[in-house]
Amino acid sequence: MDGNGRWATARGLPRTEGHRQGSLSAERLVRFLSKEKLVPYVTLFAFSTENWSRPKREIEFLFRLLEGFIERKLAELAEAGVRLRLIGDPRPLPSRLRRAIERAIGATVHNEGLNLTIALNFGGRWAILEGVRRALTAGLAATGLDEATFRGLMPTGELPELDLVIRTGGHKRLSNFFLWEAAYAELYFTETLWPDFDERAFLEALLDFQNRTRNFGRVVA
Ligand code: IPE
Ligand code: MG
Numbered sequence: 776m777d778g779n780g781r782w783a784t785a786r787g788l789p790r791t792e793g794h795r796q797g798s799l800s801a802e803r804l805v806r807f808l809s810k811e812k813l814v815p816y817v818t819l820f821a822f823s824t825e826n827w828s829r830p831k832r833e834i835e836f837l838f839r840l841l842e843g844f845i846e847r848k849l850a851e852l853a854e855a856g857v858r859l860r861l862i863g864d865p866r867p868l869p870s871r872l873r874r875a876i877e878r879a880i881g882a883t884v885h886n887e888g889l890n891l892t893i894a895l896n897f898g899g900r901w902a903i904l905e906g907v908r909r910a911l912t913a914g915l916a917a918t919g920l921d922e923a924t925f926r927g928l929m930p931t932g933e934l935p936e937l938d939l940v941i942r943t944g945g946h947k948r949l950s951n952f953f954l955w956e957a958a959y960a961e962l963y964f965t966e967t968l969w970p971d972f973d974e975r976a977f978l979e980a981l982l983d984f985q986n987r988t989r990n991f992g993r994v995v996a
Contacts, residue, residue, distance in 0.1 A: 776801065776819060778944030778968030791836045796970035798840050802848065807974045809855045809889040813981065816890040816935055818862070820952055824898030827867075838872050841895070845875045849882060856888025862930045863897035864905075892934065899954030902930050906955075931956055939984045941977075943969045959991050 776797060783793030801819055808817055821841060827834065845859075852859065859879045868876075876895075906929035910920055913928070926932055937956040940949070945966045949957060963980045965972075988995060 776821065776969040776972075777942060777946060777950075779970060781944065782968040782970040790833060793970060794833075794837055794840055798844050800970050800972055802844065803973065804977060805848075805852075805857070805889070805891055806855075807977070809852075809857050809891075812889070813977075814889075816892070818892040818894055818934070818953075820894045820897065822863070822895045822897070823951060824864075824896060824901050825951060838869055841893075842869075842872045842875050845879050849879050852879070852891070853882050853886065856886045858883045858886040858888065858890050860890065860892040860933065861895055862892055862902070862934075863895040864901065865896065868896060890934075894952070897930075898951045899949065899956075900951055902953075903955055905930050906932075926955075929955065939963060939980070941965070941980050943967050943972050959989070961987050961989065 779793035779797040780790040781793070782796060783790050786792075801821075805817075805819075808814060822837060826837075859876075861876050861880060865873050865876065876893075906925055909928040910925065915924070931953065934956075937953055937960040939961050940953065940957055941963045942948075943965055945964070947964045949962075953960070961984050963983055965976065965980065967976050
C-alpha cells in the first residue's frame with residue numbers, strides 16, 4: 776500500500792492526511808472483497824520492519840490509525856465473516872494496539888469468509904529468519920528440513936501459496952515484503968497511489984493476473 780505521502784503532498788496536505796485516506800482505501804477494499812468473494816485470502820502490508828526509521832510522530836499516527844481501523848471495524852468484520860490474522864513481530868508495538876489486534880483475532884477466529892492478514896512490523900527477511908529460529912528451536916536435523924516443512928515453520932505458514940502481489944505507487948520492487956513466498960507469484964505494479972486504489976483498480980489488477988500464463992518453471996504446451 777504505497778503512495779499515501781505523495782497523495783497528500785500533491786494536495787498540499789500533511790502526510791498524515793494521506794495515511795488517513797489510505798486507511799479508508801483499505802477499508803473500502805476489504806468490504807468489497809469480503810462481499811464479492813473474489814479472493815479467499817488477502818494480505819495488507821501496513822508497516823514494514825524498515826518503517827521504524829520514519830519520524831516518531833508519523834509512526835505513532837500510523838499505529839493510532841490502525842488501532843482505530845480495528846476497533847471501528849471489528850463488529851462489521853466479524854459480522855461479514857472476515858477472519859483476521861497478523862503477521863509480523865508484535866512485541867515492539869504499543870500495548871493498546873497489540874490488545875486491539877488480539878481481541879480482533881480472537882473474535883474472528885471461527886469466521887469462514889475473507890481471510891484478511893495484516894502485515895505489521897513485518898519483513899521478508901525477518902520471516903525467513905523466524906522460520907530458521909523455529910527450526911533450530913524445534914531441534915530439527917538439517918537433513919530432515921525440506922521446503923514444505925520449512926514453509927510450515929514460517930510466520931506465513933498458515934497462508935496458501937501466494938498468487939499475486941500488487942504494489943501501488945509506481946515503485947517496481949518488493950521492499951522486503953514476501954521474499955520466500957513470492958517465488959512464483961505474479962507481480963503487478965501500478966502508478967495509482969494507494970488512497971486512489973479503488974474497487975475498479977483492484978479488478979484491473981485481477982484481470983491482468985487472469986490473462987497471464989503461469990508455468991512455474993515447466994514447459995507449457
Ligand atoms: C504508505 O505510503 C506506506 C505505509 C503505510 C507505511 P507512504 O507513506 O510510503 O507514501 P509515499 O511513498 O511517501 O508517497
Ligand atoms: Mg512509500
